[in-house]
Structures are given as structure tokens and as C-alpha cells.
Amino acid sequence: MASVKRYKKDDLTTYCLGATVSMEYLNIRPKDVMKVYVHSAFYESETKEKIRSICEKRGISCEINDKVFQILSQKENCFVIAMIRKYRCELDKDASHVVLVNPGNAGNAGTIIRSAAGFGVRNIAIIRPGVDFFDPKVIRASMGALSRVNFKYYDTWEEYANSDGAGERHYYPFMLDGSKLLHETKIEKPFSLIMGNEATGLPEEFAKIGQPVRIEHGSAIDSLNLPIATSIGLYEATKGGF
Amino acid sequence: MASVKRYKKDDLTTYCLGATVSMEYLNIRPKDVMKVYVHSAFYESETKEKIRSICEKRGISCEINDKVFQILSQKENCFVIAMIRKYRCELDKDASHVVLVNPGNAGNAGTIIRSAAGFGVRNIAIIRPGVDFFDPKVIRASMGALSRVNFKYYDTWEEYANSDGAGERHYYPFMLDGSKLLHETKIEKPFSLIMGNEATGLPEEFAKIGQPVRIEHGSAIDSLNLPIATSIGLYEATKGGF
Numbered sequence: 001m002a003s004v005k006r007y008k009k010d011d012l013t014t015y016c017l018g019a020t021v022s023m024e025y026l027n028i029r030p031k032d033v034m035k036v037y038v039h040s041a042f043y044e045s046e047t048k049e050k051i052r053s054i055c056e057k058r059g060i061s062c063e064i065n066d067k068v069f070q071i072l073s074q075k076e077n078c079f080v081i082a083m084i085r086k087y088r089c090e091l092d093k094d095a096s097h098v099v100l101v102n103p104g105n106a107g108n109a110g111t112i113i114r115s116a117a118g119f120g121v122r123n124i125a126i127i128r129p130g131v132d133f134f135d136p137k138v139i140r141a142s143m144g145a146l147s148r149v150n151f152k153y154y155d156t157w158e159e160y161a162n163s164d165g166a167g168e169r170h171y172y173p174f175m176l177d178g179s180k181l182l183h184e185t186k187i188e189k190p191f192s193l194i195m196g197n198e199a200t201g202l203p204e205e206f207a208k209i210g211q212p213v214r215i216e217h218g219s220a221i222d223s224l225n226l227p228i229a230t231s232i233g234l235y236e237a238t239k240g241g242f
Numbered sequence: 243m244a245s246v247k248r249y250k251k252d253d254l255t256t257y258c259l260g261a262t263v264s265m266e267y268l269n270i271r272p273k274d275v276m277k278v279y280v281h282s283a284f285y286e287s288e289t290k291e292k293i294r295s296i297c298e299k300r301g302i303s304c305e306i307n308d309k310v311f312q313i314l315s316q317k318e319n320c321f322v323i324a325m326i327r328k329y330r331c332e333l334d335k336d337a338s339h340v341v342l343v344n345p346g347n348a349g350n351a352g353t354i355i356r357s358a359a360g361f362g363v364r365n366i367a368i369i370r371p372g373v374d375f376f377d378p379k380v381i382r383a384s385m386g387a388l389s390r391v392n393f394k395y396y397d398t399w400e401e402y403a404n405s406d407g408a409g410e411r412h413y414y415p416f417m418l419d420g421s422k423l424l425h426e427t428k429i430e431k432p433f434s435l436i437m438g439n440e441a442t443g444l445p446e447e448f449a450k451i452g453q454p455v456r457i458e459h460g461s462a463i464d465s466l467n468l469p470i471a472t473s474i475g476l477y478e479a480t481k482g483g484f
Contacts, residue, residue: 107349111467111470114463114466114467115466115467115470117460117462117463118459118460118462118463118466119459119460120459120460120462122462143463143464145462145463148462183477183481183482215477216481216482216483216484217360217361217362217484218359218360218361218362218484220359220360220362220364220387220390221356221359221360221385221387222385224356224357224360224473225353225356225357225469227467227469227470228353228357228469228470228473231466231470231473231474232473232474232477235425235457235474235477239425239458240425240458241458242458242459242460
């Protein structure tokens, strides 16, 4: 058991906490699943059978081991843990992107990934500093949808804009003082929806990039929460397309 | 200090954890603020001054007391706590509502409240069993916006539909198999956007109530997360109205 310890950013492996989350990786990126741990109290025999069968077919070791859960999970309802080899993705240059500038919160990042996967926008750029997408909290909040998206880190906005974000692409920075209302804006494809940090939003200079948009709401709140704003943007940009 | 202890559902008081959250209650419902605790390490002198001044004007006791924070808050960035007297609200029968059927998660409830306040839908019905809206986790996740909405519990859907939810009102249950797409549906006012539980959604019988709608997304995910779906519904139902 020397190999299982609490996740740290520099580790070469990470963890899916929970059966649903682990199943996503087993189904979508089985080659990156190194090992699966099952708790002895896991009672969903159908899911357990599925997990066993995928592991057997793919030659992934599947072990009943309760100690691992004490080390890795504080949640009571976690009965399966998949150990994942970290991997690198490239963004699809021709596809639409979500660009997160300095995202700070793991739960929020996971929720955004889930929405992005749901709305078919499977490429996410992160401008540093930004939360570690391989953090088990991110993976869990994404419900495993991290397995379904490409994501890549860039040191600066310029680095993104001059590489994977270059070319025939439409930029939409989401800003509280964006010059156009989202619902009056035709979002052209491929798009980059650009979202700022939870506390600080986007730096002012983004007002000069592409078409800044704002989501209309009343004065009762300062702003919508970040995954909400991102998901409304994704909904508006993709509706009618499924 | 005998009066400060960890929140329990049956308590007559609850807590706002954090300066922003506490300020909302001090501004919006000052009569329900019984006491304010400030941590000795609180450094934002401008906010501190504002809090002091409101408390003085309203005759609310404001005390520097670090022990309270050890008892009530696990977060490092919490320097202000307001103790709130629980209150009862009535829903506005003529206004639009959000109806949460068996909401299970405190953080989700708070995020929904924040969005609802932002989109100007200030009446929330909760069908039991449902998370306790006075839980400090709910209040915190709402960023204090709980102070700006009316909320009321009902034992059953029928109880709601025959009382505050009665009359000339349009019901929109959000269901994964809703018969109409949200973006193709004209949401008539006053509306009730009806949302199910995080894990189980709405019971099937809601398919016969009003106009069931679904938010179109791809097959990569089973469903959107609850606050996301609710907020997209609120956005679509209120856009152009601010």
C-alpha cells in the first residue's frame, strides 16, 4: 500500500473517487486507468460486475481494499476508487473552446467541465495560475466528465491566442460591463467563451478582445456564480444544435 | 459564550459566515440580526467600519471574539459572523416562483437562491423533504441572497398547488424527457419553474403538470447539475426583462 497517498499536484497519478466517476474513466479512457479499488461494503452488484468485467477485459487490476478509502476519501458514499495515470491533451484548434482565466475553485472547475461536456464543447483552455484539473475534487465534481474533454494550460492569454486560440475564431469575454447582452448576441462558431476568476472576473483589457458580453440580471446580486455564468453562455451558444 | 454552538436544524437562530454574507443581512434584514462577531484578525477596515456603523445605528451588539470562529467556522477566510433570528416568509402569490421538489444539497440550494435573486425571481417554494434553507451552508452559498427571497416549505406538491401556487399561473416542470425544449418554449408569467431532486429528478407524475420542458444537451452527460439547470431556466424565463 506504499503507493497510495493523498493527492499532491506534482504526483504522476490522480484518483477518481466514486463509482460513477470511475466508470466514466473506465469507459472513456480505460488506458489511463492503472488500478481500481473496491470497498468491501460496496453493494451495487450490477455496477460491481460491470467494473470487474471492464477491468478483466482491459487487464486492469481490481482489488478489494478498505484501507485505501480511509486514506483517499472523506465521503461516506465512496465505494470505488480508480487510480488514473495523468495524461496530456491537445486542444482541437478548429473546435469551440471554453477559456478559463485563473479559475480558483476545484468544485467550480468540475461543474464547468460537466456542463461543457454536456453542451458538446470539449476543449478547455486554462490560463495560469489556475486550479489543477487533475485534482480529485475537480474530477469528482465533473462526475468524471473530465475524461471527455481536452484541456490545456497556458501561461498567458497571449500564449493561447497565438497558438491553439488563433485563426478564424470568435472571442466572447464574459464581463459584468460587457458591451452587448448575451441573449442579443449571435455567438458565431468556432467560439471561445472567456471566463474570469471567481472573485475578480476578467482583467479590464479583455474589453478590447472580440465581443464582450454580459448576462443580464438584476441588482440584487453582484454577479452570478462562475459555473452558472459559464453554463448559461454554453447553453446560449449551442442551443438548437443537438 | 454559552449561547454560541454549532448550528442544528431546530435552533431558533442561525449564522451568516463571512463579511459579505453578514453585510447582506445587515443591509436587507437588519431587524433579524441579533449579534455580530468580528475576528480580531479582520483587516478590511472599510468593511469593518461599515459593519460597526450599521450595528450602532440599529442597536445590534458587535463584539470582537475569536472563540466563536473556532466553534462555528472551519473556513480560514471567515472574519465576520452574524447571528440571525430565524423568521417566517410568505410567498407572493402573484409573482413567479421557483419550486424545489426535495432539494438535497445545501451548497446547491444556496447557489439556486443566488441565481433566483439575481434574475428577480424572489419566491421559492420547497416541497418536503428538503434541505434546511437556514443552514449556514445554504446562507453562505447564497452569498447572503437568502435575505432577499421569500421561501416557504410545503408537505406535498398538492399543498403548494392548492395554496400559494394556485390561480393564474404557468407550471414548467424541468424533466429529462420534458415534451418541449426550453429554448422553444415561451415561458408565460407568472411562472413556476419546478425542479426535482439532484439524484432522482422529478417524479413521473409531473409530466402531466403544466408544460414539461427539457434543456437540450448532448449524450456525454446524464444531466446538468441542479443549480445549472435551474439558472438556465431562470435566464431563459426572464431575459430581456431587466
